[in-house]
Amino acid sequence: MTTVNITDVILRDAHQSLIATRMRTEDMLPACERLDRIGYWSLEVWGGATFDACLRYLKEDPWQRLEDLRVALPNTRLQMLLRGQNLLGYRHYSDDVVEAFVERAAATGIDVFRVFDALNDTRNLQTAIAAVRKSGKHAQGTICYTTSPVHDTGKFIAMARELEDMGCDSIAIKDMAGLMTPMVTGTLVSEITRATRLPVHLHCHATAGTAEMCLLKAIESGCRHIDTAISAFSGSTSHPATESMVAALRNTDYDTGLDLDALQEIGLYFRDVRKKYHQFDSDYLGPDTRVQVYQVPGGMISNLYSQLREQGALDRIEDVFAEIPAVRKDLGYPPLVTPTSQIIGAQAVLNVLTGKRYSTITNEVKLYLQGRYGKAPAAVDPQVQQQAIGKENVIDVRPADLLDSEMGRLREQIGELADNEADVLTYAMFPEIGKEFLQQRKQNALVPETLEPVGKKKTDHARPTEFNVTLHGESYHIKVTGTGHSTLDNRPFYMTVDGVPEEVLVETLDQISPVKKDKNATAGGSRRPRATRPGHVTASMPGTIIDVLVAVGDLVEAGTPVIISEAMKMETEIQAPVAGRVTAIHVARGDSVNPDETLVEINDD
């Protein structure tokens, strides 16, 4: 009997796509014994976003999660998603870091490495694939599926052949956005199956409501490996339901051989788990065919949604969706997947929120336009490139060829905070939050974010967002405009008091104490003056200060970079709006800032 094999993505992509990657290990482990008995081809358990969320929000050691899952799932292949030379981070790492990471992940429990590059530049896959082969594990080369005037079946077949020549054990077609349509899938799968000897794995998001049809067409065209998610975390921006596909294929030539009753039990378990995370559920549930136009991957939709909500700019989301394909065209039609989805998403947000396209350009877009992420699928817009990098050199070699070995420096930098090589790699992947995590762990101060009790609706729906507070006989009108991520036990709320933006740190809205009315004060309890003059340098989004590039007394030109800030995981250069002398600096590295605050004052008299 011809058997179709299943990779269940419940422990990685499913919760990444639906609840902002928040599922905790404590909710995975109780299901593992049953998951391990199913007979899946593999379980996808690890990737960049799960690693990030563990450190940032859940305060779990991602390596420990992998170890625990390895013990709890002794009979099932464990699979991870690896961003080629970017590993789990957002930049290119030197080859020695890639080798160390793969070796450590393989030793800790990963059996199958699905390796992709956001530009489909196979040079960025070489080192990772070689390292996987050296570790004796399964190397799965990945084609990121996208559509554009420069992408056609021929291009994907050529890439499949290259992956085979590189020694991959299988090929994955990664349709991260849910862009594939059934007939196209059928053609692509049969042509790749004909062109190579490798098994094809299909990863197809359900976003547009077409994924089940694509999976079936793929199976009929020779695909024997499909990705699905257990029903409780299926559909929408996630994947077709495991149980549905198993039922659909039962008693046919394509029978999966999996026990539907056993799967249903697991589905019921995760149905309860999902309730616990209701606050992270997107408002976009059900098919959304806009991806066929905007090409926004599932994970990116939920990210953009929560980021714009935090910034009180949710009403601009349609504008951002419309700007994304325009930025993508300017950058030579890269597939939208991490990190290009973040690079393009953040630039599109900036283009919309600043009101002037490319008036602010993120450092990542600059690096991209220098060729430092690899070769774009098509020519980039020369005007945007000129505006971003001027006459700076564009490289055409493999980006990592220009990088010196890093492991020694990383070990030294993190020093005693690292107990072992895995900790060094954690720091390498996420220098800021990784280091913060290791510090907190050393101080026994790891506190996961708080979850809202089951049964309560989301804060911003269930609670009044506008009310009056009377304090010492004076009445203030309070309007909550959004919330931020909690750090330790505090969660910032952005609000206005009599129309003046404020931020308070509280555990829940119940604890809001009346905010002192001080027209000169703004966010975070800081005493930064509100920006009122052209020489007041501001950020266009809430973010963190990475670096201050000027000192009081410096003379600057209009356009001189004065501050590097990080917002939406992207670094942005904030430039002097006018020429003049720096008269005051109100920020330091590590500060959280909000728009409307004056960060630096320039006297243009």
Ligand code: MN
């Ligand atoms: Mn995916």
